[in-house]
Amino acid sequence: MNRNKVLYSGAIILAVTLIAALLVALVLFSIGASPLATYKTILTGPLSDLFGVTEVLVRSVPLMLVALGIAISFRSGILNIGAEGQIQMGVIASTAMALAMPHAPKAILLPAALMAGALAGAVWGGIAGWLKAKLQVNEILSTVMLNYIAAQVYTFLLRGPMLDPNELETGSGTPQSMRLPELAFLDTLVPGTRIHMGLILALVAALLVWMLLWKTTLGYRMRTAGAGAKAARYAGIPVERYLIVAMLMAGGFAGLAGAVEVSGVHHRAIEGISSGYGFAGIVVALFGALHPGGIVPSAVFFGILLIGADMTQRSASVPANMVLVLQGVIILSIVSAQSFLRNPYAQERFFRWFGRFSSSARKAGKGVQS
Amino acid sequence: MTPSLEPISELKLEGITKRFPGVLACDGISLQVRRGEVLALVGENGAGKTTLMNIIMGLYRPDSGTIHVNGEEVHFHSPGDAYARGIGMVHQHFMLVPNMTVAENLALGLKELHHFMNLDIKGAAKRIREVSERYELPVNPDAYIWQLSVGEQQRVELVKTLCLGARLLILDEPTSALTPQETDDLIVRLQRMASELAIIFISHKLNEVKALSDRVSILRHGAVVFNGQTANHEPSELAALMTGHDVVLPRNEGSGIQGEPLLSVQNLCVRGDRGNLVLDGLSLELRAGEVLGMAGVSGNGQREFADALAGLRPVESGQILFGGKDLANRTPREIIHAGMGYVPEDRQTEGIVPSFSVKDNLILKDFAEPRFSKMAFLRKKEIDSNAEVLKERFDIRCPSTSTATGSLSGGNIQKVILAREISRGPKALVAVYPTRGIDMGAQEFIHEQLLARRREGIGILLISEELEEVMNLSDRIAVIYKGKILKVLPAVEATRERLGILMAGLADPDSPGDAQAEVPAGAAHE
Ligand SMILES: Nc1ncnc2c1ncn2[C@@H]1O[C@H](COP(=O)(O)OP(=O)(O)O)[C@@H](O)[C@H]1O
Ligand SMILES: [Mg+2]
Numbered sequence: 001m002n003r004n005k006v007l008y009s010g011a012i013i014l015a016v017t018l019i020a021a022l023l024v025a026l027v028l029f030s031i032g033a034s035p036l037a038t039y040k041t042i043l044t045g046p047l048s049d050l051f052g053v054t055e056v057l058v059r060s061v062p063l064m065l066v067a068l069g070i071a072i073s074f075r076s077g078i079l080n081i082g083a084e085g086q087i088q089m090g091v092i093a094s095t096a097m098a099l100a101m102p103h104a105p106k107a108i109l110l111p112a113a114l115m116a117g118a119l120a121g122a123v124w125g126g127i128a129g130w131l132k133a134k135l136q137v138n139e140i141l142s143t144v145m146l147n148y149i150a151a152q153v154y155t156f157l158l159r160g161p162m163l164d165p166n167e168l169e170t171g172s173g174t175p176q177s178m179r180l181p182e183l184a185f186l187d188t189l190v191p192g193t194r195i196h197m198g199l200i201l202a203l204v205a206a207l208l209v210w211m212l213l214w215k216t217t218l219g220y221r222m223r224t225a226g227a228g229a230k231a232a233r234y235a236g237i238p239v240e241r242y243l244i245v246a247m248l249m250a251g252g253f254a255g256l257a258g259a260v261e262v263s264g265v266h267h268r269a270i271e272g273i274s275s276g277y278g279f280a281g282i283v284v285a286l287f288g289a290l291h292p293g294g295i296v297p298s299a300v301f302f303g304i305l306l307i308g309a310d311m312t313q314r315s316a317s318v319p320a321n322m323v324l325v326l327q328g329v330i331i332l333s334i335v336s337a338q339s340f341l342r343n344p345y346a347q348e349r350f351f352r353w354f355g356r357f358s359s360s361a362r363k364a365g366k367g368v369q370s
Numbered sequence: 371m372t373p374s375l376e377p378i379s380e381l382k383l384e385g386i387t388k389r390f391p392g393v394l395a396c397d398g399i400s401l402q403v404r405r406g407e408v409l410a411l412v413g414e415n416g417a418g419k420t421t422l423m424n425i426i427m428g429l430y431r432p433d434s435g436t437i438h439v440n441g442e443e444v445h446f447h448s449p450g451d452a453y454a455r456g457i458g459m460v461h462q463h464f465m466l467v468p469n470m471t472v473a474e475n476l477a478l479g480l481k482e483l484h485h486f487m488n489l490d491i492k493g494a495a496k497r498i499r500e501v502s503e504r505y506e507l508p509v510n511p512d513a514y515i516w517q518l519s520v521g522e523q524q525r526v527e528l529v530k531t532l533c534l535g536a537r538l539l540i541l542d543e544p545t546s547a548l549t550p551q552e553t554d555d556l557i558v559r560l561q562r563m564a565s566e567l568a569i570i571f572i573s574h575k576l577n578e579v580k581a582l583s584d585r586v587s588i589l590r591h592g593a594v595v596f597n598g599q600t601a602n603h604e605p606s607e608l609a610a611l612m613t614g615h616d617v618v619l620p621r622n623e624g625s626g627i628q629g630e631p632l633l634s635v636q637n638l639c640v641r642g643d644r645g646n647l648v649l650d651g652l653s654l655e656l657r658a659g660e661v662l663g664m665a666g667v668s669g670n671g672q673r674e675f676a677d678a679l680a681g682l683r684p685v686e687s688g689q690i691l692f693g694g695k696d697l698a699n700r701t702p703r704e705i706i707h708a709g710m711g712y713v714p715e716d717r718q719t720e721g722i723v724p725s726f727s728v729k730d731n732l733i734l735k736d737f738a739e740p741r742f743s744k745m746a747f748l749r750k751k752e753i754d755s756n757a758e759v760l761k762e763r764f765d766i767r768c769p770s771t772s773t774a775t776g777s778l779s780g781g782n783i784q785k786v787i788l789a790r791e792i793s794r795g796p797k798a799l800v801a802v803y804p805t806r807g808i809d810m811g812a813q814e815f816i817h818e819q820l821l822a823r824r825r826e827g828i829g830i831l832l833i834s835e836e837l838e839e840v841m842n843l844s845d846r847i848a849v850i851y852k853g854k855i856l857k858v859l860p861a862v863e864a865t866r867e868r869l870g871i872l873m874a875g876l877a878d879p880d881s882p883g884d885a886q887a888e889v890p891a892g893a894a895h896e
Contacts, residue, residue: 004391217743224734228723233682234714235734236703345429351391352431 007354008347016337020329027325033318041315042308052307054193058265060303062087062257062274064202066281067299068209069125069253071290075213076246077226077239082128082143083254084278085150086121090255092157093120094262095177095269098184106183113184114259121255122248124150129247133240139247147278158271177269186264196264202299205253206292213292222246254278276324280306283327286334302327378456378538378568379405379440381426386435388421388592392769395421396432397592403538408560408569410579410600412612413589414809415779416767419572420462422589423540427452427459458536460527462543466515472526473498473511476533494533501532505563521552525559538568545578546780546807549668550835557582574612574809576605588612613811620817621842622661622824622861629658632829633798638688638698640671640678648674650853651688656798659827661820663844663861665837667873668803671853672833673715676802679831680712681705693797706735711796711828713787713804717780721787724776728768729757731775732790756793764789765815781812788819798829805839817843837869851875 025035046052066083073080094117098109128146131137158175167174186197213219224232225242232239261273284302288294309323340346381403388396395418403409413419424430426437428446437444439455446452449459466475473495477483480497483490495511502509507525515523524544531539541560545553560569560582573579579586580600588596588611596611609617633656642648648671656662666672677683678698679690685698697705706712714720722731733742733753742752757771766785768778775786784804791799801820805813820843824830834840840847844861849872857878859868872878 215748216746217738217748218746220730220737220748224723224726227725228719230716230719231721231723231734233702234680234712234720236701236706238701238703345424348390348430 004351008350009341011350011354012337012340016333020326020333023329024322024326028318028322031318033312038312038318038322041312042305045311045315046304046307050190051193054190054195056300056303056307057199058194058196058303059306060299061196061198061202061264062261062277063281063284063302064295064299065205065253065257065260066277067285067288067295068202068205068292069250069257070282070285071288071292071295072209072213072222072253073125073246073250074285074290075226076222076242077229078129078132078139078243078246078250080125080128080143080247080250081140081282082125082146082150082278083250083257083281084274084276085143085147086124086251086254087258087261087274087278088150088154089120089124089251090117090258091262091269091273092154092162093117093255094259095162095180098180098263099178102181102183104183109181109183110186110263113180113263114256117259117262118252118256121258122252125247125249125251125254126244128251129244132247133243155271158269162269164268175271179268180263184263185267186260194265198260198264201260203296205256206296210292218245254281257281280327283331287330376440377405380438381457381538381568382438382441383422383426384436384438386422386425386432386437388418388425388430388432390421394592396425398435399589399592399594401587401594403568403570405537405568406565407585408564408571408583410583410586411570411572411589412574412576412579412586412608414574414612414811415781417589418592419589420542423459423542423570423572426457426540453534453536456535456537457540458531458534458538459540460524460531460542460544462546464523464527466523466526466530468516469514471512471514472509472529475515475526476511476530479530479534497533498529501529505529505532505559507532507559519552520547521549521555524548524552524556537566538570540570540572542572543574543807544571545573545575550837551667553578576608576612576810579608580605590614609810617810617814619810619814619838619842620821622821622845624845624862629660629827629829632656632658632692633831634689634691636689636691638675638678638690639686640674640683641686642674647686648853649678652850652854654848654855654858656829656831658797658829659824660845661824661830661832661843663840663847664831664833664850665840665847665869665873666835666850668835670850672802672850674853675850676712676715676800676833679705679710679800680714709795709797711791711794711799713784713791713799713801715802715806717783717787718776722775722783725774727772728761728766728775728778728786729753729771731786732757732760732771732793734790736790736794760789760793764819779809779812781808781816784808784812784816788816792819792823796828798831799823800831800833802833803835804832805834805836837866840864841866841869849873 021039028035028038046056066087070080070083094113097116098113101109101112104112124146128139128142131142132139155175158177162177164176164178167176189195189197189199213223221237222242222245224235224237225239229239257277258274262269266273280302284298285295287301288298305323305326309320312318312322313320383399383401386396386399399422401409411419421430425432427449428451429449437446444455452458467478473491476498477489477491477494480494483493498509498511501507507529509522509525509529515526518526528539545556548556557578560571571579571582583600586598586600586603586608587594588608590612606617635652635654638649638652639647640649652671652675664672674683678685681697681700681702681704688698690697692708692710695708697708718724723734733756736742737748742749742756754771760766761768761771764785766789767782775783778786804820805816808816820830820832832840832843841861841864846858847861847864847869848858849856849869851873852875856875857872868878
């Protein structure tokens with residue numbers, strides 16, 4: 001029974017992936033690129049050498065962290081579209097913290113910077129959670145609006161109060177903060193590459209989120225609030241409280257992702273630092289079935305796509321923005337796949353077809369043997 | 371809609387077999403219906419009724435067996451094919467879009483109304499008026515679905531099916547969500563329609579089957595175990611065939627223990643969803659070791675009363691005294707901890723989390739107790755063994771305790787809820803419509819459970835609109851009308867007629883002048 005379900009889900013996901021690839025191939029074809037060559041570059045290019053692999057992992061770290069937070073919020077019944085803004089808040093807070101105490105020892109400075117980022121993200125997410133819980137404000141609207149506010153605040157700070165004084169002197173005027181003290185850096189894992197301790201942090205976080213959601217009473221409460229709010233209320237679970245908790249956590253993970261980008265990769269706050277991780281993280285979370293065990297590989301997969309897209313831009317002159325098209329198509333495919341997965345009639349049809357197929361295959365096999 | 375080749379006069383199934391992974395849902399079923407005839411198809415949950423009907427509609431394909439319409443073999447690939455031959459079905463769960471009007475819902479299914487850039491809603495409305503006049507099924511084409519009661523939605527489904535050209539109607543448990551009044555109304559209408567149509571009527575309520583059908587076929591475990599003329603067989607005989615054993619719904623034999631007052635509700639005033647006062651000074655007393663039935667036409671405040679008892683609706687004024695504490699306006703958590711058990715009205719959304727496993731639903735109220743958790747971590751072993759024990763004890767039929775609870779039948783979902791509430795050892799249990807839409811076997815089991823708990827000294831408040839159920843189980847019966855208790859009478863003095871009159875809000879014929887009087891707390895009736 002269960003094996004059948006797995007078989008069916010697997011087949012649907014495979015089919016959906018193929019359809020998504022075909023749709024994107026059409027778009028590629030229409031802009032005059034060769035779909036096959038493009039796919040080949042995207043999927044194999046990034047993994048062809050060690051540097052490529054580490055770059056993929058560098059991209060997957062923030063995706064993983066954001067997606068873990070998204071999974072928590074979606075599982076708790078609140079749709080967080082605001083990771084982009086929460087990341088930016090995390091970047092600001094962690095940068096400010098690291099710059100504020102440049103002489104602190106590493107053991108204090110690094111954790112303080114990361115915590116500050118997570119906290120700022122949590123506050124930004126928590127606002128939306130609170131608005132939803134207390135005033136029934138739709139969280140999709142509030143998180144999207146908070147994204148705009150965060151973007152403006154971010155731009156203002158980087159061009160004003162937090163602007164690197166050197167930029168003013170030398171006059172290039174690039175809107176970026178001062179460089180962090182080196183003690184605030186996340187260590188590099190492989191010398192000569194950019195891959196950093198944030199990867200370990202993200203993997204540990206995945207394990208913790210899994211334990212939180214499926215092993216603890218808090219996770220049980222949150223999943224109950226998300227999967228059956230009414231039943232949760234009848235059972236005495238104050239659903240609204242867990243909406244806020246979920247948004248605090250989701251925002252915290254996004255903020256942490258921002259902090260990790262600062263202290264692991266860029267070492268200062270720069271413009272465009274989140275580069276869409278907040279939205280891509282939603283796709284990663286959905287593609288990973290809102291489960292840490294799926295999110296980790298899914299984040300790596302999207303890391304490949306991002307790096308691969310950069311490569312095609314250079315080699316096959318396909319705009320890297322094609323990755324956005326791919327992301328969009330994948331979301332649509334996942335959503336449509338879910339309606340298939342839930343449809344018992346489609347399932348029955350599949351098994352009828354599969355049964356006929358496997359029995360004729362068995363017959364053919366016997367024919368060969370005899 | 372392609373016009374029917376000729377009006378359907380006969381549908382014949384032969385040797386229909388359908389196997390799902392692990393279940394033989396239909397096992398060589400042969401059936402026949404003709405125009406002017408009502409065939410009742412009865413069987414417990416899981417007997418294979420819905421699967422068989424979905425096969426007729428072309429939603430599933432049988433593994434073997436044939437379907438003939440007017441003597442000609444047919445192979446339907448979709449419901450559209452079935453409608454083209456004049457066969458239509460009203461599904462157990464309505465297939466209406468709530469935020470569209472009746473006419474728009476019809477237009478969804480009628481391709482001929484779809485013109486380029488233009489949808490002929492007026493045409494749909496006209497069609498609805500014709501059909502609803504012809505078959506005496508009043509519906510307003512311009513009403514939004516969400517504004518309609520369940521009974522009205524049922525009529526809309528019927529009209530929709532007829533508009534789509536069906537002359538053989540399949541009705542899959544059409545009464546399971548209806549109130550008794552709506553059920554009676556539907557049966558009268560169907561009786562009038564029967565002469566022109568063929569009807570397959572699915573139900574496990576045998577009084578409905580008796581009232582409506584000409585012939586009856588009984589399914590058990592996917593096979594037809596009986597075919598016969600309805601008029602020649604007694605309901606008890608049919609019930610035995612349906613369940614495979616004699617069904618005797620248990621009765622409250624009244625051992626006469628008179629417990630302490632347990633729950634005392636005084637002058638409760640509660641507002642409804644529209645802000646009007648739905649409970650208007652309701653007073654009631656429940657004692658330990660008794661079943662207090664609350665009878666009434668639904669919509670007289672039962673739902674709001676139950677919500678207030680569960681802590682989910684603010685109390686305007688009045689008290690809910692329980693074990694010396696006033697529970698009015700307390701949180702659900704506090705009320706649960708005070709020892710109140712609760713079987714909610716809507717079991718699918720209020721009683722369980724459908725996507726959660728059976729074992730997770732069984733700890734919905736107790737997951738934080740030391741029994742099931744340690745230092746904020748869930749104790750998986752305890753949760754598993756708890757589920758196994760309760761599955762055994764409450765006869766919960768599920769493939770495993772990891773199965774999603776929402777995929778179980780209504781009766782088994784109700785057993786999960788009951789198992790959870792009873793095993794917590796409550797002092798009082800509020801059960802709201804506990805057997806609505808549930809088959810006889812499960813109903814029998816649930817009634818036995820309630821009576822066993824009563825013998826253990828639990829006070830049970832049974833809110834129901836099934837007079838049979840209230841009269842069988844209760845020690846005393848309180849009649850609710852327009853948010854007040856009109857009368858409380860000992861169950862032995864209750865008759866269907868007397869309750870019916872009281873529920874209609876009329877003065878009690880047997881004791882004129884005391885319509886408001888409560889039975890004094892100490893007055894034993896046995
Ligand atoms: N799509 C399906 N896949 C697997 N098993 C199914 C499916 N639909 C129904 N069943 C099983 O077939 C049996 C008959 O179900 P059903 O026809 O719904 O019964 P009824 O309508 O008489 O209550 C049940 O055991 C049910 O679990
Ligand atoms: Mg059914």
